[in-house]
Amino acid sequence: MLRIIKYVLYDILQNRIVIGYTLFLLAVSLGLFNLSGDPTKGVVSLLNVVLIVTPLVSVVFSTIHFYNASEFIELLAAQPIRRSVIVWSEFFGLAAAMKLAVLVGIGIPVAMYAPNATGLTLVIVAAGLSVAFVSIALLASVLTRDKAKGIGVALLLWFYFALLYDALVLFLMFSFADYPLEKAMLAVIALNPIDLARVVVLLQMDISALMGYTGALFREFLGTGWGIGFAVFVLLLWVFVPIGVAVRVFRRKDL
Amino acid sequence: MLSSTNLSKSFGKLKALDSVSVRIEAGQAVSLVGPNGSGKTTFLKCLLGLVVPDSGDLTLNGKQILGTWDYRQHIGYMPQIGRYPDNMRVEQVFEMVKEIRRDTYTRLDDDLMRAFDVEKFAHKTMRTLSGGTRQKVSACLAFMFDPIVLVLDEPTAGLDPVASEILKEKVLAEKAKGKIVLVTSHILSDLEELTTDVMYIIDGKVQFYQSIEELKSRTGEDKLNRALAQVMKQNATNH
Numbered sequence: 001m002l003r004i005i006k007y008v009l010y011d012i013l014q015n016r017i018v019i020g021y022t023l024f025l026l027a028v029s030l031g032l033f034n035l036s037g038d039p040t041k042g043v044v045s046l047l048n049v050v051l052i053v054t055p056l057v058s059v060v061f062s063t064i065h066f067y068n069a070s071e072f073i074e075l076l077a078a079q080p081i082r083r084s085v086i087v088w089s090e091f092f093g094l095a096a097a098m099k100l101a102v103l104v105g106i107g108i109p110v111a112m113y114a115p116n117a118t119g120l121t122l123v124i125v126a127a128g129l130s131v132a133f134v135s136i137a138l139l140a141s142v143l144t145r146d147k148a149k150g151i152g153v154a155l156l157l158w159f160y161f162a163l164l165y166d167a168l169v170l171f172l173m174f175s176f177a178d179y180p181l182e183k184a185m186l187a188v189i190a191l192n193p194i195d196l197a198r199v200v201v202l203l204q205m206d207i208s209a210l211m212g213y214t215g216a217l218f219r220e221f222l223g224t225g226w227g228i229g230f231a232v233f234v235l236l237l238w239v240f241v242p243i244g245v246a247v248r249v250f251r252r253k254d255l
Numbered sequence: 256m257l258s259s260t261n262l263s264k265s266f267g268k269l270k271a272l273d274s275v276s277v278r279i280e281a282g283q284a285v286s287l288v289g290p291n292g293s294g295k296t297t298f299l300k301c302l303l304g305l306v307v308p309d310s311g312d313l314t315l316n317g318k319q320i321l322g323t324w325d326y327r328q329h330i331g332y333m334p335q336i337g338r339y340p341d342n343m344r345v346e347q348v349f350e351m352v353k354e355i356r357r358d359t360y361t362r363l364d365d366d367l368m369r370a371f372d373v374e375k376f377a378h379k380t381m382r383t384l385s386g387g388t389r390q391k392v393s394a395c396l397a398f399m400f401d402p403i404v405l406v407l408d409e410p411t412a413g414l415d416p417v418a419s420e421i422l423k424e425k426v427l428a429e430k431a432k433g434k435i436v437l438v439t440s441h442i443l444s445d446l447e448e449l450t451t452d453v454m455y456i457i458d459g460k461v462q463f464y465q466s467i468e469e470l471k472s473r474t475g476e477d478k479l480n481r482a483l484a485q486v487m488k489q490n491a492t493n494h
Contacts, residue, residue, distance in 0.1 A: 003354050003355060011343075070338075071338035072339075072340040074338055075338070075340075075352075077303075077305055078303050078305060078327065078330075079327060079352065079356060080324060080327040080355075080356060080359050081324060081327075083304075253307075254266075254300075254306040255300075
């Protein structure tokens with residue numbers, strides 16, 4: 001598998017998009033830290049950018065890469081290797097590239113300006129989120145044959161998780177405002193990796209008081225070691241469930 | 256020995272393969288002939304594991320190959336249209352495939368690489384290659400690992416006459432060594448030179464599968480193209 005990951009990475013690094021993405025993240029992070037004198041404010045601003053940008057780039061780049069690699073994948077599929085090895089290699093290659101971009105583009109500025117637990121959480125969460133969206137993108141690409149459709153599905157998924165989902169949650173809270181929804185909200189945020197990431201970072205910042213009673217419950221649950229463990233576990237599910245399904249589908253796919 | 260039993264595959268409503276049962280012995284070279292879209296390439300792709308059949312069995316030397324992968328070390332495949340990563344150089348493609356198959360081959364066969372003078376375009380990227388040169392790369396890869404089964408999908412299409420002769424000689428040499436050769440082509444004179452048997456496929460069904468000699472004597476013709484034309488005419492009148 002390592003041999004194939006090597007060629008996948010080689011192929012990804014040859015096109016300059018990943019380098020451009022890294023520089024973009026670097027510029028945004030440095031800019032935000034410099035503009036907002038206070039590093040904590042910088043982290044909050046950066047969080048909002050990170051939660052929108054990293055999933056979007058991961059999902060779109062991975063989908064396009066997977067379709068553009070169709071020749072490569074066909075060539076590999078006729079060789080004596082398992083089909084699953086091909087998908088896993090694509091996944092690890094893409095995940096490594098996206099993580100590297102986040103670690104350099106966000107990690108370095110955070111280490112310079114906000115080298116604390118909150119900053120570290122932000123970097124880890126951004127990296128985890130990137131990988132989860134690579135995984136979601138590969139599932140979307142494996143399920144659709146047509147490139148345009150695949151990219152469309154990937155964008156829709158991003159749109160859903162980044163924007164629509166929150167609107168739905170607000171609607172839900174508004175409609176059922178008379179009922180105690182605090183516990184249900186915990187389950188609801190776990191169903192969206194972006195929300196989960198946001199809450200985990202915000203809880204590191206001692207501003208959960210601003211989030212009302214639900215925030216207090218989150219603090220009580222996610223603020224503990226168990227809660228962090230739970231968040232990591234759910235994020236890992238978001239990484240491995242889609243890619244696991246993608247591997248199963250790809251095994252029986254006609255090329 | 257390669258054998259398929261009741262191999263079927265449909266794409267939506269289209270039946271690409273309809274219970275195909277054939278046996279191909281070592282040293283046999285089989286032409287797959289049939290109209291466009293009759294299922295020839297689908298059959299070859301099933302053999303390669305690129306297409307997963309809906310039902311039926313496929314065995315190589317008695318071993319089930321559907322759903323397994325290691326048998327592919329014994330297959331050399333030359334696709335109809337060779338598709339390779341655009342920004343890889345020719346030499347990198349060879350290196351990569353060699354590296355992937357590192358543990359599965361004992362001997363490298365570089366006859367074709369020398370005959371086609373691959374050195375000359377080894378440093379070019381795949382994107383810049385002409386169709387014919389791409390075919391040369393595909394051919395080299397198909398023969399490189401000394402496989403038991405050679406699957407050639409339209410091998411001479413796009414090759415210049417010199418390259419085409421080189422390839423045909425190589426196929427004959429490998430056949431003489433007792434390999435199984437499967438060829439599809441619309442150039443019947445090539446098939447007549449290269450193969451011993453004909454498998455005629457229409458709408459995913461094998462209409463007949465017999466040696467070229469038998470076919471010729473059955474139809475009383477001495478050229479494969481005429482014999483086939485006659486069979487096709489008979490089929491048409493029977494319908």
